[in-house]
Amino acid sequence: MQYSESFPLIQVRLHDNKRVYRPGEPLAGTIMLHGMRRDELKSVTMQVLWFTEGKGDRDEGIAYSETLDLRGGPDFPFSVILPPLPLTYYGFLLKIHWCVRVKADMRRGRDLTYEEGFTLTSGQEAHWTEHR
Amino acid sequence: MPRQAIPPSNTLLPAIRAEQGRLYAARLKAGGSRAAEIGCLPILCLFWNGIVSIFLLNMVSGWQRGQGDIILTLFLIPFVVVGLVLLVLLLRSILLAIRVRETVVEIEKTILVPGERVRAYIAQHGALPLNNFLVRLVCEEKITYRRGTDTYHESNTLLDQPLIETGPVTTTLTRPLEQHFELQIPADAMHSFEASNNRIVWRLNVKGEVIRWPDFNFDFTLCVAPPEPQRRF
Numbered sequence: 001m002q003y004s005e006s007f008p009l010i011q012v013r014l015h016d017n018k019r020v021y022r023p024g025e026p027l028a029g030t031i032m033l034h035g036m037r038r039d040e041l042k043s044v045t046m047q048v049l050w051f052t053e054g055k056g057d058r059d060e061g062i063a064y065s066e067t068l069d070l071r072g073g074p075d076f077p078f079s080v081i082l083p084p085l086p087l088t089y090y091g092f093l094l095k096i097h098w099c100v101r102v103k104a105d106m107r108r109g110r111d112l113t114y115e116e117g118f119t120l121t122s123g124q125e126a127h128w129t130e131h132r
Numbered sequence: 133m134p135r136q137a138i139p140p141s142n143t144l145l146p147a148i149r150a151e152q153g154r155l156y157a158a159r160l161k162a163g164g165s166r167a168a169e170i171g172c173l174p175i176l177c178l179f180w181n182g183i184v185s186i187f188l189l190n191m192v193s194g195w196q197r198g199q200g201d202i203i204l205t206l207f208l209i210p211f212v213v214v215g216l217v218l219l220v221l222l223l224r225s226i227l228l229a230i231r232v233r234e235t236v237v238e239i240e241k242t243i244l245v246p247g248e249r250v251r252a253y254i255a256q257h258g259a260l261p262l263n264n265f266l267v268r269l270v271c272e273e274k275i276t277y278r279r280g281t282d283t284y285h286e287s288n289t290l291l292d293q294p295l296i297e298t299g300p301v302t303t304t305l306t307r308p309l310e311q312h313f314e315l316q317i318p319a320d321a322m323h324s325f326e327a328s329n330n331r332i333v334w335r336l337n338v339k340g341e342v343i344r345w346p347d348f349n350f351d352f353t354l355c356v357a358p359p360e361p362q363r364r365f
Contacts, residue, residue, distance in 0.1 A: 023358060052330045055286060056275025059327035061144070085358050086144055089322050092288045093273040094330045122359045124246060124320055 009034040010102050012116035020119045023084040027118065031068065031076040031102050042105040044068040048080050049101060050120075054094035061086075088119040145243075146326045146333070148355050153238035155253050160237045160336070162350040173225055177218040184211045224346045232348045233258045235338045239315065239354075244334075246359045247319030254296065256309040256340065263341040265309060267296040271321065274331040291318065295336075323358040 014029040021027055031046055048064040064080045089096040098120045104112040149161035187208055194200050236255040244250060254267060271291040277284050296311055303309045317334065325332040334354040341347050 052327060054275065054330070055277060057277050057329040059330050061327070085323060086325050087323060087358050089325070089332070091273050091290070091322070091332070093275045093286060094332075096325070096330075124359050 007034075008036045008040075008104070008106075008112055010104060010112055010114035012100050012102060012114060014100075014116065014118060018118075020121060021082055022122060023082055023087070023120060026079045026081050027100070028079040029077070029100065029116075031078065031100075033074045033076075033104065036074075036104065036106075038070055040107055041070055042107050044070060044076075044105070045103045046076070046078060047101045047103075048082070048098070050086055050096055050098050052094050052096055054091070056094055082120055087121055144326055145324050145355050145357060146353050148242050148353060150242055153253075156238040156240045156251060158239055158242045160239065160352040160354075162234055162338075162352055163335075173218070173222045177215075177222045180211075180218055181215040184208070184215050188212065227346050228348055231258060231345060232260065232340070232342070235340075235350050237336060237338070237352050242355060244315070244317050244354055244356045246317045246321045246323070246356065249314050249316045252313055252315045254311050254313065254338070256303055256338075257305075258303060258308070259305050260303045260309075260340065260345075261343040262298070262301050262303065262309070263343050264339075265296070265298040265301060265341075266294065266337075266339045267311075267313075268337045268339075269293045269295055269315065269317075270333075270335050270337050272333050272335075274333055276329045290332075291321070317354075317356050319359075321356065324354070324356045 011032040011034065012029055013032065014027070027048060031044075033041075033044065044067070046066050046068060047062050049060060049062045051060040052058055063083050066078070068076050086096050088098055097117055099115040099117045101113065101115045106112065148158070150158040151161070153159040187204070191201065191204050191208060194204070233256075236257070237252065238254075239252045240250040256262075256265060269291065270289065270293075273288045273290060275286050277286075295313055295315070298309065298311075301309060315336075322332055324334050334356045336352040336354060338350045338352070339347065340349075
């Protein structure tokens with residue numbers, strides 16, 4: 001596998017640059033690792049998760065988790081069917097976000113984490129879930 | 133081949149306390165505040181006033197002997213006030229338990245979907261002269277946060293929609309207050325959400341203003357699931 005020799009970088013590209021998904025729809029994309037040699041990496045984990053943001057303490061739920069097979073790459077395609085809930089929500093006291101989180105556990109130095117956000121909506125709850 | 137995410141997070145929806153209904157599928161049970169009141173208040177009242185009464189007797193006997201302790205007397209005032217408040221609350225919950233029976237709420241479905249209309253029934257049994265009987269559909273954000281060792285709770289009302297408001301009405305033992313109504317969660321509403329520190333709560337709130345008697349207030353939690361996804365945005 002050929003990794004770039006520049007500074008380490010994780011990228012997540014969602015197919016067709018799509019940002020809005022419906023429950024039950026596949027979330028497809030590609031994870032790209034730049035500037036990392038395979039022997040520098042202990043493991044790379046990809047998670048699809050929701051988390052809350054706001055005045056309350058944070059809650060988080062992992063809908064999908066996978067440790068990438070580093071023999072492939074440096075690009076790793078993925079496709080995950082999204083669960084029915086919770087939908088993305090932008091409220092007054094709390095917000096619910098969805099993201100793809102990629103965490104590279106390095107043998108030396110600081111671990112790298114990258115999050116790519118997306119919206120999970122049924123397409124009906126426009127008033128209370130629009131970005132504020 | 134897309135991988136399946138972990139199956140529906142049903143734990144993120146509230147568990148509904150319900151039993152088989154007579155007219156509709158489910159008879160909802162009110163939130164646990166009444167049972168807790170009846171169970172905990174007498175114990176708390178007895179415990180608090182029992183301890184305070186020891187000091188109170190000591191203080192009174194001191195004043196009777198002409199050796200009153202002004203510091204102890206002033207110190208005891210707030211504790212006596214709390215004891216009296218507990219007694220009033222206990223009396224109120226006993227009066228409510230004697231006369232006011234829990235409101236009957238039945239609905240067609242236990243899991244509601246935004247935009248969908250469901251039939252519901254409400255009944256208030258018992259002989260009650262009511263100044264008003266109000267049923268509201270309420271949606272709230274509720275959060276919990278910690279600062280150091282303290283825990284704080286906050287809520288924000290997103291929707292407070294009156295469904296039934298009777299005005300003055302009198303119910304008798306043979307003629308309860310009964311109403312059939314339609315319940316509709318707004319089509320663009322957010323579903324129920326129940327995490328450890330963040331919640332979106334849907335509930336039916338029933339409030340009765342009883343003439344010359346303590347008012348009653350019952351909450352019936354509803355479960356609102358996300359709507360079926362639309363085919364196109």
